Ligand code: DPP
C-alpha cells in the first residue's frame with residue numbers, strides 16, 4: 038500500500054456536472070446505470086479520465102452514446118482521447134448482500150443502505166470519488182414493492198409509480214450539488230415518525246425519522262433533538278435548514294455512529310432509538326449530540342465541504358465544536374454546562390492525549406495517510422474541536438459568530454481547506470489576537486503532539502507582586518522531531534487565602550479586572566507579573582480547559598484542596614480533585630508493593646470527598662464527576678513505564694477505600710438521590726441518577742469487603758423495580774462490578790427481559806466484558822460470551838460490545854502476565870479484518886501504547902502485533918495501524 042500525501046494535491050482533470058443514477062435493487066446482484074455529464078477542467082493539463090472503482094463488475098462504457106475503448110489500471114477505469122465535454126454512460130453491477138465491509142451499498146436486516154464516506158461511492162459506480170468534485174444528482178430507484186416499499190435518496194421526491202412484475206420506482210432530485218461521499222440510498226420496510234416545523238423565516242419543513250416497524254415508540258427523543266438542532270443553528274449562527282424534507286434513517290449494521298448525507302442522514306440505531314425502558318441517560322445525551330452533529334453538518338460539511346481528506350477536521354472539528362456548544366446551550370443551568378464541558382475534556386484526555394503520544398499521532402490536518410478511514414480519529418474530531426474553541430476564545434463569542442457568517446458567505450457551495458476557515462474567522466475579527474497571530478496559531482493544524490505547559494508562581498511579599506512564568510514544549514511525534522511554540526490561550530484566576538477570587542492587575546494595566554483573564558502565550562517561555570497582590574495566591578490556571586495542553590504546576594495538596602473547595606471555575610474544582618487522586622495513585626504505583634493492603638488515599642482526600650458529597654450547594658452531576666476516580670488509561674498515561682496490573686490493583690484499592698471510608702455518606706447520598714420522579718433525561722434528574730448509581734456501586738463494593746448482605750439485596754431489588762433503564766442498569770452494574778454472587782441472577786433476568794432489544798443486549802455483553810478483572814476471570818468469560826447464540830462478529834455493534842469492551846476498554850483484564858489477552862486480540866483482529874477492515878483497524882489500535890508497557894507485557898504485546906503484521910492479505914486499514922505501531 039502506498040501513502041497519499043497532502044502536498045501532492047492537484048485539482049481534478051475533469052469536473053462532473055450531473056449524475057443520473059438508476060438502481061435496480063437486488064440483494065444478490067444490483068444493477069447500476071450511471072449517466073454523467075463531464076467536462077475537462079481547463080485549469081489543468083490534459084490527461085486521461087481515471088475513475089475510481091472497487092469490487093464492481095463493469096458491463097458497458099458509452100461515451101456520447103457510442104461504445105468507447107477503455108482500460109483498467111489497478112482499480113481505476115481509464116479512458117483516453119475524450120472530448121472537452123461529453124456524456125459518459127456506465128453500467129455496472131455489485132453484490133450488496135455479500136458486502137460485509139458495510140461500505141458502498143449493503144443489506145442490513147433485508148433493507149438496503151449506503152455508506153459512502155470516505156471512499157464508498159466507488160463501490161457503487163465508477164466515479165471521481167474525491168470530495169472536491171461536486172455534482173447535481175438525480176436518482177431513480179427500482180425494486181420489488183412488497184419487499185422494499187420505502188425508496189429514499191437525497192433531496193426531493195419528484196416522481197414515483199408502479200412497474201411490471203410487482204416492482205415500483207421512486208425518483209429523487211437533490212437541489213444541491215454535492216461530493217459523492219454525501220450520496221445516500223435506502224430501500225426497505227420502514228416506518229417514519231413525522232413532524233412538520235416552521236422555521237424562523239417562515240419556511241415549512243417535513244422532518245422524518247425512519248425505523249423498523251417495532252421501533253417507532255423509540256423515536257421521540259431523536260425527533261425532539263432534531264427539532265432543537267434546527268432551531269439552535271438558526272438562533273446561534275443564523276444557519277437555516279435549506280431543504281423541504283430532512284430524513285434520518287436508522288440501521289443496526291453500521292461502522293460509524295452516523296452519516297450526514299445531504300437530506301438523508303443514516304444513523305446507527307444506537308444513536309436514534311431510545312425510550313426510558315431501554316435507554317440510559319447517557320444514551321439520551323449521545324442521541325442529542327449525534328443528531329445535532331449530523332444536522333449541523335448540513336452546513337459545516339455539506340454546503341461547504343473539504344477540498345481533500347487531509348482537511349477532514351475542517352468539517353469534523355468544527356462540527357464537534359458545534360454539537361458541544363449545542364448540548365451546552367440546551368442546558369438550563371450554568372452548572373450543567375460545566376458538567377458537559379468536564380465530560381468533553383475527559384474524552385479528550387483519556388482518548389486523544391494517548392493517541393497524540395503514540396504511534397498513530399498525527400496533526401489535526403495530517404500530511405499523509407495510507408487508508409483515510411483510519412483518520413476518523415479523536416485528534417481530527419475532538420482536538421480539532423478544541424482548536425476551533427480556542428479561536429472562539431481569542432475572538433469572543435460574537436466575533437466567532439461573525440467569523441462563521443463570513444466563512445459561509447465566502448465558501449458556500451465549495452470544497453475548501455482548514456486555512457480558509459481560520460482565515461475567515463480572523464478576517465471577520467481584524468483587531469483580534471487571532472488575526473495578529475494567525476500564522477503561528479495555525480501550528481495547531483500542522484504540529485502533532487500534546488503541548489506541555491509548565492507553570493511556576495512566585496510571590497513577592499515586599500513588592501506585593503505575583504509572577505507566573507510559563508514554559509511550553511511539545512514532545513516529538515512520528516515524522517516531527519521538533520516543534521515550534523504554539524499560541525496557547527490560558528484562562529486564569531487567582532484565589533486569595535480566604536478562597537475568594539482576587540482582582541487581576543498586570544503591571545501595565547491601569548485598573549484591576551475582576552474574574553477570569555485570558556493570557557495569550559506565544560513563546561517558549563514567558564512571564565506575567567500581577568501587582569497589588571496582598572497575599573500569596575493560589576493560581577487557577579487553564580480555567581474551563583482553555584487549551585488542549587498538559588498543565589504542570591507544582592501544587593501543594595493544600596492548594597489543590599483550596600481550589601477544590603473554593604474555585605469559582607467548576608472545571609478547575611473538578612480538576613483539583615483529579616490531580617489529588619492522580620497524585621495518590623502515582624505514589625502508590627511507585628511504592629514498594631506491601632501485600633494486598635494498599636491504602637493509596639489519605640485522610641485529607643477522603644475528608645474532602647466527604648465535604649463534596651455533603652455540600653448542598655453542589656449539583657449531583659458535578660459530585661458524581663468529582664467522586665469518580667481517573668480511569669486506568671488516564672493514570673497509565675502519566676507514567677513513563679506502565680505495569681497495567683499494578684495500575685489496576687492500585688485503582689481498585691482506591692475504590693475500596695472510597696467505598697469503605699465514606700460508607701455512611703454513600704448511604705445518605707443514595708437515599709437522597711434515589712427518587713427522581715417521572716422519568717425525564719434532563720441534566721438535573723440525570724445527575725441525580727448518576728450519583729445514586731455511583732453510591733450504589735460503592736455500597737456494593739464495601740459490602741463485598743465486609744460480607745454485608747443488605748446493600749447487595751437492596752441493589753437487586755432496585756434492579757427489579759426500576760422504572761427506567763438508567764436505574765436498572767446502574768443497579769446491575771453495581772452488582773457486576775463488585776463481583777457479587779447476586780450478579781448472576783440479575784444478568785440472567787436482564788437478558789430474559791430484553792432478549793428482543795438488540796441495543797440492550799449490547800449493553801449486557803459490554804458490561805460483562807468490561808467488568809473489573811479479578812484474578813484473570815474476564816478473558817475466559819469473554820471467550821464464553823463469544824459462543825453465546827446472540828453473539829455475532831458481523832454486526833459491528835455486537836462485535837464492539839464484547840471484543841472492544843474487553844480489548845480497548847478493560848486494560849486490567851487485557852494485559853495478562855500470561856499474554857493470553859494479546860493472543861486473543863491478535864486472533865480477533867485477523868478474523869475481523871477478513872469481514873470488516875474498518876472495524877478490525879479500530880480494534881488493532883488497542884495495543885497502540887505497547888512500547889510504554891513494563892516487561893513481560895511489552896515484549897508479549899509486540900509479538901502479538903508482529904503476528905498480525907505478518908499475516909498476508911491484510912487490509913490497508915489494519916496494515917497501516919500495525920505497521921505504524923511497530924515503526
Ligand atoms: N459520519 C461521520 C460523522 O458525522 C463522518 N462524517 O462524523
Ligand code: ZN
Nearest residue numbers: 330334353356
Ligand atoms: Zn461528523
